[in-house]
Amino acid sequence: MASDTTIPADDRPVILLVEDEALTIMDLGDVLEDGGYDTVQCASAERALSILQARPDICGLVTDVELSGRTNGFELANTVSQARPELPILIVSGRAAPDPDRMPQGAQFIARPCAGEDILARLKSLMPTC
8 A cells, every 4th residue: 555645656547436344445455456556545535635635646546435533535526626637436335326416426335245356347447547
């Protein structure tokens, strides 16, 4: 996992992974890193927004819907979409449905249960060359 204050030494695309379940974020982080990405990981939308402001090298967002803190993943995705409309966004949830009124334009939703490899494949389909 890349630190949220350092730029990775290689040219791997950096993905911001927002998930408040410790085992889930570790497992998904491993899958994304094995799939060719560096990840910056956090558990809340509030922390994710501060990381995005400090890290212009982040070129994708994967977020759960239910997060620690006051802001959920849909709200995070909409805020990020307004600030960085070119950023690919993938919203993941096992409890929430993909409500079109809550999804930012261009974001995609993937329902759990799914394998980390399913999330990786969907992310790769969203990602331009960083």
